[in-house]
Amino acid sequence: MNRVRFAPSPTGFLHIGGLRTALYNELFIRKEGGVFVLRIEDTDRTRLVPGGIENIVRTLAWSGIHPDEGPYLDANGEIKERGGHGPYIQSNRFDLYAEHAKILLEKGGAYRCFCTPERLESMKTAQMAERRPIMYDKRCRSLSAAEVAKELEAGTPGVIRLKMPDGTTEFSDVIRGRVSFENTLIDDQVLLKSDGFPTYHLANVVDDHLMEISHVIRGEDWLPSTPKHLVLYALFGWQAPIYAHLPLLLNPDRSKLSKRQNDVAVEEYAEQGYLPEAIVNFVALLGWNPTADRELYSRQELIDAFTLEKINRAGAVFNREKLDWMNREYIRMTADERLVELAAPFFANAKIDGSPEMFRKAIALEKQRVTTLKEFPEATAYLFVDTVETEAGKIPWKKSTPGVAKERLAALAEFLAGQSDTLFADMKAIEKAVLGLIVERGWTNAETLWPLRYALTGREASPSPFEVAWALGKDASLRRIEAAITQLS
RNA sequence: GGUCCCAUCGUCUAACGGUUAGGACGACUCCCUUUCACGGAGUAAAUAGGGGUUCGAUUCCCCUUGGGACUACCA
Numbered sequence: 001m002n003r004v005r006f007a008p009s010p011t012g013f014l015h016i017g018g019l020r021t022a023l024y025n026e027l028f029i030r031k032e033g034g035v036f037v038l039r040i041e042d043t044d045r046t047r048l049v050p051g052g053i054e055n056i057v058r059t060l061a062w063s064g065i066h067p068d069e070g071p072y073l074d075a076n077g078e079i080k081e082r083g084g085h086g087p088y089i090q091s092n093r094f095d096l097y098a099e100h101a102k103i104l105l106e107k108g109g110a111y112r113c114f115c116t117p118e119r120l121e122s123m124k125t126a127q128m129a130e131r132r133p134i135m136y137d138k139r140c141r142s143l144s145a146a147e148v149a150k151e152l153e154a155g156t157p158g159v160i161r162l163k164m165p166d167g168t169t170e171f172s173d174v175i176r177g178r179v180s181f182e183n184t185l186i187d188d189q190v191l192l193k194s195d196g197f198p199t200y201h202l203a204n205v206v207d208d209h210l211m212e213i214s215h216v217i218r219g220e221d222w223l224p225s226t227p228k229h230l231v232l233y234a235l236f237g238w239q240a241p242i243y244a245h246l247p248l249l250l251n252p253d254r255s256k257l258s259k260r261q262n263d264v265a266v267e268e269y270a271e272q273g274y275l276p277e278a279i280v281n282f283v284a285l286l287g288w289n290p291t292a293d294r295e296l297y298s299r300q301e302l303i304d305a306f307t308l309e310k311i312n313r314a315g316a317v318f319n320r321e322k323l324d325w326m327n328r329e330y331i332r333m334t335a336d337e338r339l340v341e342l343a344a345p346f347f348a349n350a351k352i353d354g355s356p357e358m359f360r361k362a363i364a365l366e367k368q369r370v371t372t373l374k375e376f377p378e379a380t381a382y383l384f385v386d387t388v389e390t391e392a393g394k395i396p397w398k399k400s401t402p403g404v405a406k407e408r409l410a411a412l413a414e415f416l417a418g419q420s421d422t423l424f425a426d427m428k429a430i431e432k433a434v435l436g437l438i439v440e441r442g443w444t445n446a447e448t449l450w451p452l453r454y455a456l457t458g459r460e461a462s463p464s465p466f467e468v469a470w471a472l473g474k475d476a477s478l479r480r481i482e483a484a485i486t487q488l489s
Numbered sequence: 490g491g492u493c494c495c496a497u498c499g500u501c502u503a504a505c506g507g508u509u510a511g512g513a514c515g516a517c518u519c520c521c522u523u524u525c526a527c528g529g530a531g532u533a534a535a536u537a538g539g540g541g542u543u544c545g546a547u548u549c550c551c552c553u554u555g556g557g558a559c560u561a562c563c564a
Contacts, residue, residue, distance in 0.1 A: 009564050044563050117562080124561095131490045134560060159562055176494070185492055186560095193562040200564050224493055224559040247495080254556060282501095285513095289502055295513055312495095312502080315557065319500045322514040332527095369526045397523070449523040461525035 002034025004215050009041050010052025013265035014059040017249040017257055020283045025217050026065050027306040037211055038070030040089040043197045059266045063276050085211040090203050097198035100206045101160045101191055109235035113140035114151045114158040135187040160192040169227035174244040174308045181227040189228050205232040217244045244308045247287045248315040257318055273373030278330040282323045286316040324371050331367055339363045343376045350377035354384045361471040365463045383471055388458030392487045397450035405451040406488040412452055413481045424474040431466035455484035
């Protein structure tokens with residue numbers, strides 16, 4: 001039975017790199033079949049952020065990722081859990097870790113360490129000064145049982161460290177092949193902190209085993225500590241999972257993707273008007289590519305094509321331009337009705353109100369032009385006001401005169417006033433009628449259409465006058481044309 | 490510093506050891522055009538360097554160089 005997990009820390013938001021890790025876990029398990037577990041790793045009490053768990057769960061759901069087991073939000077927004085391997089929040093599994101640390105102590109695979117932070121610190125600075133490897137000097141390894149008992153009795157704060165054995169640790173990573181490490185160069189990692197909480201390494205191994213995780217798909221930054229985890233599995237006598245270490249997402253300067261140089265919270269992309277499908281598609285193709293002759297994949301196509309073996313080894317720069325392009329593509333592919341729903345919060349935010357019909361028309365006018373949902377309100381604001389401001393000097397086409405502009409607008413007003421409302425309900429019909437008039441009168445498009453469009457929108461850049469007239473309707477269109485004529489008088 | 494990982498256009502990437510090294514984003518040119526977009530047609534742009542192995546290396550091996558990650562009682 002395949003079982004995978006995504007195990008974020010609730011430090012406030014879901015990181016875009018975390019999203020990709022979650023996504024690859026999801027794609028893998030949906031392709032191969034099995035169970036996707038969400039586990040919250042909140043063992044660092046100093047970094048807890050209120051609402052962090054809710055945020056992760058909500059953002060994953062926004063992205064279309066729905067774990068089979070783990071925390072979820074019920075109808076009231078309360079955190080609940082589902083699945084038979086809970087609890088799924090590590091702070092609720094507190095006792096488990098101490099128990100397992102105790103087992104390690106008994107097996108001789110770990111030892112108590114009473115070194116003070118000060119000693120550790122001075123040791124570190126000395127090692128740095130001498131340019132020696134920076135690691136714990138294993139001093140407490142040689143404490144006798146009596147000495148340990150004495151410290152314990154005195155209530156000296158201490159930790160439990162892993163007794164890293166000699167030798168080498170070699171393992172096979174699905175993405176990287178064989179990797180090996182010299183054990184003696186690896187630190188005696190703290191497993192249980194002086195506050196009684198476990199570190200990542202202990203909690204992670206204990207939970208992955210107890211939750212019967214078969215494949216660990218995680219970021220490459222965990223590669224160097226994998227030997228520690230393998231040693232723990234061996235000490236407990238457990239079977240280790242299959243590992244797949246994902247390449248990192250990078251800043252433009254090729255350092256690890258960071259807040260400093262990029263938006264890293266998935267939430268921020270949502271707020272900026274990116275569609276979840278676009279984000280998912282984009283992030284899926286960062287470090288993995290099924291064919292290379294195509295860029296746009298539906299969720300199901302991603303699942304069907306997914307294999308861990310095809311994941312790249314090198315890190316991938318997060319390229320905002322390509323994301324923008326992809327979002328544009330997705331906006332254009334998305335049905336108008338859904339866009340209306342998606343864009344609604346952005347209109348509300350911009351304090352733009354209007355009829356459902358007008359929102360639908362606004363979307364229809366701009367869906368070919370905008371990059372993000374957030375651009376809809378600004379791009380279509382002129383549709384939602386009673387009158388638009390125009391500058392008299394901008395009404396004529398640049399190579400024409402105010403006189404011509406005024407004459408054309410007057411003729412246009414008269415012509416359009418004579419047209420039916422049904423004509424105004426059909427964008428193509430408006431276009432055909434106006435173009436027909438231009439030919440009939442022997443006018444040029446430029447001298448006629450520029451003033452018309454500018455009068456209707458008050459903007460130098462906008463959709464065509466036919467589209468705008470359709471969106472505005474007959475009465476509003478005529479009012480705007482008359483206003484421009486007046487301004488030219 | 491130490492350990493580990495990585496290396497094809499600016500970016501994301503494709504290429505059973507045999508291709509004019511392909512695609513996409515971006516850039517640029519032209520066409521279309523009332524504006525902004527769209528669209529159409531093109532152009533420039535890469536196998537880091539050096540050694541091997543081989544009839545033949547982008548591809549396999551080694552070295553160099555470069556980049557990154559890790560090096561916490563953070564994950």
